[in-house]
Amino acid sequence: MMNTDQRPWLAQYPAGIPANVEVDSFPTLRALIADATKQHGNKAAFSCMGKDVTYNELDRLSTAFGAYLHYRGLQPGDRVAVMMPNMLQYPIALHGILKAGLVIVNTNPLYTPPEMKHQFTDSGAKAIIIAENFAANLQKIVGETDIHTVILTSIGGMLGWIKGGLTNFVVRNVKKMVPAYDLPNAVQFQTALDEGKKYKLPQFTGQPTDTIALQYTGGTTGVSKGAMLTNSNLVANALQSKAWMTQKLEAGSQERMLCPLPLYHIFAFTVNSVAIFAHGICNVLIVNPRDLSTIVKAFKDNRIAGMTGVNTLFNGLLNDKDFTKLDFRHLKITVGGGMAVQRAVAERWQKLTGVPLSEGYGLTETSPSASMNPLNDKLRIGSIGVPLPNTDMRVWNEDAHRVATSEERGEIQIKGPQVMKGYLNRPEDTAKVLQDGWLSTGDIGMMSEDGFFTIVDRKKDMILVSGFNVYPNEVEDVIAAHPKVLEVAAVGVPSERSGEVVKIYVVKKDASLTKEELITYARESLTGYKIPKEVEFRDDLPKSNVGKILRRELREA
Template identity: 55%
Template sequence: MSNERPWLEQYPAGVSGQIDVSQYASVPAVLEEAFAAFSDRPAFASFGRQLSYGQIDAMSRQFAGYLTGVLKLGKGDRIAIMMPNVLQYPIALFGALRAGLIVVNTNPMYTARELKHQLEDSGAKAILVLDNFAHTLQQVVAETGVQHVITTGIGDLLGFPKGALINFVLKHVKKMVPAYDLPQAVRFRDALARGAAHPLQAVALGHGDIAFLQYTGGTTGVAKGAMLTHGNMIANMLQASEWIGGSAKPGEEVIITALPLYHIFSLTANGLVFMRLGGLNWLITNPRDMPGFVKELRKSGFTALTGVNTLFNGLLNTPGFAELDFSKLHLTLGGGMAVQRAVAERWKKTTGCTLAEAYGLTETSPAVCINPLDLKEYNGSIGLPVPSTDVAIWSDEGQPLPVGEVGELMVRGPQVMKGYWQRPEETDKVLGADGWLHTGDIARMDEHGYFYIVDRKKDMILVSGFNVYPNEVEDVVMEHPGVLEVAAVGVADEHSGEVVKLFVVRKDPQLTEEALKQFCHDRLTGYKRPRQIEFRTELPKSNVGKILRRELRDEKKPAA
């Protein structure tokens, strides 16, 4: 067996090659255990307010009571949650899961067009939205199947007078809450109060039941909902827990949660793994405010931190960061995009803690490979497959390739999604009957079982850890009457890893770069917007007329 899985011999001491998924029937079973074991321990912190496991338990029960007792939502109904990292997020998340609902994690930065697609596609019956983003919902809610809207402000759970003050400043001073009109909306605190009258009814949930619809473009086009089951989430939580178990102490960890919990990496690694450990999730609502972020770190006594390369790089370049107390920090995990060697080396030098790179996909809940946490230095690898996971390199003909050969990275394990929501053809393209998932990533394995990404999904652009699918950007740009043809590619950027660049053939010779950028600004989330636009007279095409993005990308690379 070890020949097939050479990585097992490289596992850190005490890490098992297998996990027992039958330990828990569902995600709520994990939560119940943590609530009982750590009821007095702080669970989540935000803006100076901490809520204990006992308080999160009680409030998530109330929210579940509101969903089932008042709104009459039942097992399998979908609820969208459209919020950054605030205290309401875990309460709503855990309440919805305890009620047997399927959570549709929704990026609060979505434009109206993107939001409408996700709400329609998922069939969400309810949505919880932060006031700051409710104006986007207002534009499309009538065209979706959403029947119930719950709204909340950042300060709503921060106590008086602090919470009221924060809400006032955000709305009237910083002008960060555009006016909106959603007459049917119920306030989150009112929902909790009304839900308190309806005791939580146990819902029978098993490994096959869907816990999350986690939207991703997969390898192509329009966003699809990856069906992540309770079994998938439990598996990946146990896989990650097994990996960090030797160094993480139950009831003593403080994990910095700067990546949004609506992102699968943060959801599993921070939200679930550290909940089970009785850790304190220190929520960072706006990690782009780097000086504010460093201030939070100073207060927190942090022991662990997850992030993407851009986040680590930003912190290293923020005054005051290098002077923090890193004596308790024992775990830094980088995922979502490639970790750059220069950043990893500087991180180790500054903090004394190795920045361990991990690799995963939305479709794998997400962790596939993680580097050993006792790694002495950056190795350029995405690490070793996590327990109970098979990873292989296949040729284009679907044959396993020997050590050192380059091919497609394939994954099989209990964390692999059930499929794409209501898209059987798309599912069949990536998920075989034998359980192997096509990642679309090009990689190789060395003789020790370490994997290395050679090239990414052929056309996907990765901006600060977020997937940008060229098809979607191109579809939007093609709506402009002055555009004849367009190709979107990723070009290197020192801040975000990559940015979107457009190559455009004009229909209207008067079309300017500024006009096209404004057009995209109104229709695409920030990270999807083109930073560079180059006008051409023609674009390279294949013999069947397909625009060759790869040629445009390759011509940008300096000659070796």
């Protein structure tokens, strides 16, 4: 049996990476941001559609934005939702929220009104910064929430008068991407910045244990829950990730990191908007990663030294003829996460770019990074790498109630400073996954003798679509409400494109029910990636002796 005090993975660490970093060197995330700004003041911090914002500019703009939020009556601890794609407004809003002592509630812009309502009411959000593209959905539910401050922004809002105006004209009038809305009390983002400059932002002293982000997740069980991430969680994970990448990326250099993943997702939120920012490297933001031409252009226009992404994105780029013609001489690091990286994709990526595609692993509940493959020849394709500094991982044999021996399967558990405080207002759910500091992930895995971890199955029923959590209960609740449905079960099935897609098994109440009818119905309440892609009608569903539908049997079938 493996002694839990042993950390065989340390032998796999590249030279110069410590077993432990000083994760408590900054008491708050705001302090970490201030330190990075002091070091890299006039250097570009973020870039989007050809427009750069320096550390000093971001500091000034975010201070004004925080002052405006305070002026509108928001007090330390209040929750502020942010709902936008990757734009320069995002880091301004994030830093302003932190400076005002508030809590950010990252929200997927693709959410439907019911999904928005759940997140805003559960979190108790009192304000929202939202791209105008999604304002029509907000209009439908804002009256059923506690939101009293609405700040609207546009894709071209920070790009300058000429370029920004042209961008907004195309988005609004050519591509018709902004449905009509009526939010009479909403304030424009630029107006908030202009007003905020008139006010002084008080100094708010935060504590390491303060919750500063509510990141919603399906978790290991139940409906979408708000993982409470503290100052110490996010500072620790940023410093852990920064230490891991130091071997490849030169701090404060002119190199740039491509950020095609949305900043509202925990992966890019911590790795890009915090860790890479703290490292003094400019993040190049991609507004719409589905438009691969914008990624190709970013590579041509910038000295891209690193890139984060998910398997589906890497696979798409490998099959894009313009991308395959690019010059990758500056590329040093590629990190894949959010979903499993397929071996074929990793091998093709390295052959094309000359850079390994290093897979990492984590959960929203771990802020998110827990393990990472070495960024050198010790990389092991097919594994999720080794635990990051300050992090312990183990494989738990539940039947024997002990740590599993090497190569023995069990549930992966994680302990470290990046593990969340708990789920908001859900102590019972928190107690189910957090015991004695160990977080139960719900993923079944193995650890090799030399410390590499591999995921082999999923204990939980959660479905992972292109790195996004889909909990079957949510899909089933929607489908079950259809008047022609008697029973339904949702499972994840393999997809070459997105890792998994949602499949539903349905017992009809009315014989006239069709697949198309169900999918159209689901589209009214579910975000695109949650909508079933496969429908199978059955006369009955497998059940346990107490009548519980056995999803595992359906998956295996």
